[in-house]
Amino acid sequence: MARIVGGLTTSHIPAIGNAVPREQELRNDPYWKEFFAAYPPAREWVQSVKPDVAVLFYNDHGLNFFLNAMPTFAIGAAPEYKNADEGWGIPTVPSFKGDPKLSWHIINSVTRENFDLTTCQEMLVDHGFSVPMELFWPNYSYGNMRTVPVQINTVQHPLPSPARCFALGQAIGRAIESYPEDLNVMLIGTGGLSHQLDGERAGFINKKFDLLCMDKIVNEPEALTRYSIHELVREAGAQGAEFILWLAMRGALSHKVRKIHSSYHVAISNTATGLLVLENAA
Amino acid sequence: MSQATRTMDIEDQIPGTYVFDGEAAMKGYALNKMCFSFNHAENRAEFLSDEDAYCRKYGLNEEQRKAIRDRNVLEMIHAGGCIYYLAKFAGIFGLNVQDVGAQQRGISVEAFKKLIKSQGD
Numbered sequence: 001m002a003r004i005v006g007g008l009t010t011s012h013i014p015a016i017g018n019a020v021p022r023e024q025e026l027r028n029d030p031y032w033k034e035f036f037a038a039y040p041p042a043r044e045w046v047q048s049v050k051p052d053v054a055v056l057f058y059n060d061h062g063l064n065f066f067l068n069a070m071p072t073f074a075i076g077a078a079p080e081y082k083n084a085d086e087g088w089g090i091p092t093v094p095s096f097k098g099d100p101k102l103s104w105h106i107i108n109s110v111t112r113e114n115f116d117l118t119t120c121q122e123m124l125v126d127h128g129f130s131v132p133m134e135l136f137w138p139n140y141s142y143g144n145m146r147t148v149p150v151q152i153n154t155v156q157h158p159l160p161s162p163a164r165c166f167a168l169g170q171a172i173g174r175a176i177e178s179y180p181e182d183l184n185v186m187l188i189g190t191g192g193l194s195h196q197l198d199g200e201r202a203g204f205i206n207k208k209f210d211l212l213c214m215d216k217i218v219n220e221p222e223a224l225t226r227y228s229i230h231e232l233v234r235e236a237g238a239q240g241a242e243f244i245l246w247l248a249m250r251g252a253l254s255h256k257v258r259k260i261h262s263s264y265h266v267a268i269s270n271t272a273t274g275l276l277v278l279e280n281a282a
Numbered sequence: 283m284s285q286a287t288r289t290m291d292i293e294d295q296i297p298g299t300y301v302f303d304g305e306a307a308m309k310g311y312a313l314n315k316m317c318f319s320f321n322h323a324e325n326r327a328e329f330l331s332d333e334d335a336y337c338r339k340y341g342l343n344e345e346q347r348k349a350i351r352d353r354n355v356l357e358m359i360h361a362g363g364c365i366y367y368l369a370k371f372a373g374i375f376g377l378n379v380q381d382v383g384a385q386q387r388g389i390s391v392e393a394f395k396k397l398i399k400s401q402g403d
Binding site for chain 2: 015063067087155198199206269
């Protein structure tokens, strides 16, 4: 049977996509030093648990999906996912391998639990997906990893509630654990933490709220599912609502988890960055 | 405006924050569709060769065309723009989210960067 080996969360700021190819030189750069210093322990952990597949919860920022047809929850079911020009100059990266058989198992399983996902046999993945893969598999070394992208709408309100995203994660966790193949599955939740790009409140960051989220998500994630989207926007900023992606990932882990590593840093670009490594506790 | 297309009541609104809801999505459809087209280099080049013709091709209204001409992000948002698509417009001119943030706050980029950093103290 498939096993969930643990979960990672990380911010996916586009500026990181530009910086990652220059990580060696930026390790001593005052702006980047603290950010990059947080990642080696997470990478070592990734190598140690030998994942075969990554199920990655992220949000599309207008590369694959537009307002003509905007799914609340979409899942890739393709043998390959390509990255492409996002318009503002982040480098395009090598494509990602899919695992359509696992994708369809998840689709069938969660639909029986009343989660009706949009299924995508072609799907471009943007920085929300690629930046975390580049961070955990440096120098684009993700070539052997298979992936299942789970895309959650954070572009057009109404967004799905934190509680709904957490419950979707729980259903996906059950689906993975009922998959008959002998596979190590890693979960990744991307985005956040607090930031706001638009309006006169642009540049808003809420360290106190971020640290509360990073703490509660480990042992008490249900407490965070009580927030409404509106409260998340108020506390974490308009784009800080991406925290629902962390909650979806957390839902797929077991009730009890162990924190292996964490880091919080203000800020890269306009965004407070957070990193968490969690393992299922027996 | 119709309550049915809004996701929050007026009294719940967060100062300086615009929720991109059904009402905004309808209002800004043409503007956002044009910005979405900027994922492709040939469309960015076509826009730059005749900006107003490109805006007309996508059916932008006068308010949206003025906001584009003025490079004014807050005006674009008031005209229904969604920041995720507007960022692709800003990118044509080499502007990143810090430039865009500073413009909306009405402060310099340096002051904006300081503001961001200070919130980590």
